[in-house]
Amino acid sequence: MLTGLAVIGVARFLQQRQDYENATARSYQREIVARNRLAQGRHPAAARAAVISQQRRRQELRDEISSETRDTALLVGAGLIAGLTGAALLFTGLISSMRRPLEDLVDASGRLAGGDLDTRVKVGGLSETATLGGAFNEMAEELQRRAGERDQLDRMKDEFVLTASHELRSPLTSVQGFAELLLLEREKLTPKQAETVEVILDNTRHLVRLLNDLLDLARSDAGRLTIRPEQTGATGLIEDAVRTMRAQLDARGQELSLEIEPDLPQIEADRDRIRQVLVNLLTNANEYCPQGAKIGVKARRVDAEVEIDVIDDGPGIPEQQLEHIFERFSRGDAGETQRVGGTGLGLAISKSLIDLHGGTIGAESTPGEGSTFRIRLPTIASNRVEAI
Amino acid sequence: MAKILIADDSETILLLLRTRLEMEGHEVATAVDGQGVVDKVDAANPPDILLLDAMMPGKSGIDALRELRAAGVETPVLIVSAHTEGDNGTDHADLAIDGYISKPIDFEALFAKIAELAD
Numbered sequence: 001m002l003t004g005l006a007v008i009g010v011a012r013f014l015q016q017r018q019d020y021e022n023a024t025a026r027s028y029q030r031e032i033v034a035r036n037r038l039a040q041g042r043h044p045a046a047a048r049a050a051v052i053s054q055q056r057r058r059q060e061l062r063d064e065i066s067s068e069t070r071d072t073a074l075l076v077g078a079g080l081i082a083g084l085t086g087a088a089l090l091f092t093g094l095i096s097s098m099r100r101p102l103e104d105l106v107d108a109s110g111r112l113a114g115g116d117l118d119t120r121v122k123v124g125g126l127s128e129t130a131t132l133g134g135a136f137n138e139m140a141e142e143l144q145r146r147a148g149e150r151d152q153l154d155r156m157k158d159e160f161v162l163t164a165s166h167e168l169r170s171p172l173t174s175v176q177g178f179a180e181l182l183l184l185e186r187e188k189l190t191p192k193q194a195e196t197v198e199v200i201l202d203n204t205r206h207l208v209r210l211l212n213d214l215l216d217l218a219r220s221d222a223g224r225l226t227i228r229p230e231q232t233g234a235t236g237l238i239e240d241a242v243r244t245m246r247a248q249l250d251a252r253g254q255e256l257s258l259e260i261e262p263d264l265p266q267i268e269a270d271r272d273r274i275r276q277v278l279v280n281l282l283t284n285a286n287e288y289c290p291q292g293a294k295i296g297v298k299a300r301r302v303d304a305e306v307e308i309d310v311i312d313d314g315p316g317i318p319e320q321q322l323e324h325i326f327e328r329f330s331r332g333d334a335g336e337t338q339r340v341g342g343t344g345l346g347l348a349i350s351k352s353l354i355d356l357h358g359g360t361i362g363a364e365s366t367p368g369e370g371s372t373f374r375i376r377l378p379t380i381a382s383n384r385v386e387a388i
Numbered sequence: 389m390a391k392i393l394i395a396d397d398s399e400t401i402l403l404l405l406r407t408r409l410e411m412e413g414h415e416v417a418t419a420v421d422g423q424g425v426v427d428k429v430d431a432a433n434p435p436d437i438l439l440l441d442a443m444m445p446g447k448s449g450i451d452a453l454r455e456l457r458a459a460g461v462e463t464p465v466l467i468v469s470a471h472t473e474g475d476n477g478t479d480h481a482d483l484a485i486d487g488y489i490s491k492p493i494d495f496e497a498l499f500a501k502i503a504e505l506a507d
Contacts, residue, residue: 166470167470169470169491169492170398170401170470170491172491172492173401173404173491173492173493174398174400174401174404176492177401177404177408177492177493177495178404180495181404181407181408184411204492208492
């Protein structure tokens with residue numbers, strides 16, 4: 001309202017100015033008429049008086065306009081100051097009434113981003129912040145609904161994989177069992193038939209491996225991948241895994257060197273699962289390295305951990321593949337994997353298993369020179385983790 | 389050689405098990421569900437070993453075993469399961485199970501286990 005006063009003041013000032021200029025112009029015109037009469041010598045006394053009167057008149061007009069201008073300026077100034085003060089006060093009030101809801105929103109966004117999908121804000125205050133708060137709550141509601149749907153789909157997927165791998169196991173048992181039975185009577189088979197049965201067996205074992213890997217992965221996703229840790233010696237475990245792999249390594253003429261530090265401390269580990277990880281690493285070395293490659297297993301104590309390295313002098317792993325090597329379905333390059341087979345799940349599962357043991361697994365490689373996979377397992381009984 | 393009662397709801401797997409076990413010289417009887425197991429076990433003259441599929445329609449291997457144990461049958465038992473270790477859930481400690489065999493069956497391991505139990 002006070003700002004309105006200032007506007008009125010300015011308008012009045014402009015009007016006064018206009019009036020003053022019009023009056024002054026009329027006064028000049030009258031003086032000119034009087035001066036003409038004076039020059040023509042008509043009623044000289046009256047003409048002289050008129051000239052003086054018009055000059056006096058303009059003086060009065062000037063005095064009048066300056067006093068009016070001063071008043072108007074004062075009015076405008078007062079109006080402006082009052083207006084600005086009012087606006088400032090209003091603005092401060094507005095800001096403080098917006099600040100609280102906005103701070104709440106920032107806070108709630110942080111919690112929502114952090115995964116707390118139950119987060120909602122109190123809706124109220126100015127209509128703008130109330131609308132914002134309402135929109136935020138709707139968004140949170142939607143996010144929560146979608147997260148719920150996704151969780152349910154995940155559970156259904158896990159259940160499906162568990163059921164499917166269970167149901168596939170029975171027919172596979174028959175196929176593998178009867179193929180083995182045929183091979184028991186190998187002498188009655190022609191060489192071609194024996195070879196055929198071996199192909200069936202190879203593929204069945206591959207299917208079983210794939211099934212086991214998928215099952216482990218589904219269990220891991222469902223939080224049902226479990227380990228049964230017990231006090232055990234790392235040396236025996238490593239020797240076990242190497243024994244399992246001996247025939248395959250020999251078949252490719254690969255030399256295996258074992259370098260185990262004497263008196264390794266006991267670790268707390270699920271023997272079957274750690275053997276599975278070691279066999280997986282050795283299988284990868286065996287399959288990806290050429291005939292005659294050198295493969296080594298080294299184990300030593302490092303602080304409160306046992307460190308096991310599986311080293312090969314094979315083709316190595318390019319850097320961009322190395323980054324993703326522990327992700328599921330991450331494989332060597334296409335040409336290699338055609339030859340190698342495997343599921344692309346072994347390392348992902350190995351990582352899950354080592355994580356469950358409270359250990360770490362990592363890989364280093366120089367293309368053309370070879371790769372090293374390193375496992376570290378804690379020696380102290382501090383990792384009685386039953387499930388992730 | 390041992391007298392073995394095997395139970396599985398798959399006729400194919402029964403045939404496979406029977407063939408392999410008989411080739412090893414064992415005497416084999418079969419059942420296709422848990423009720424068949426309960427019916428075929430004579431408490432007075434039980435088999436040497438029971439080889440039971442954990443999951444069968446109707447009465448499961450575990451249910452049948454529970455009944456037999458309640459009736460005082462102390463025959464050693466191997467449970468065959470499509471699940472690998474870890475999904476067997478509870479260990480059924482009260483049922484005195486002597487071992488789990490997972491599918492596909494590793495026959496060498498099975499024979500070794502049977503030899504151990506038949507002693």
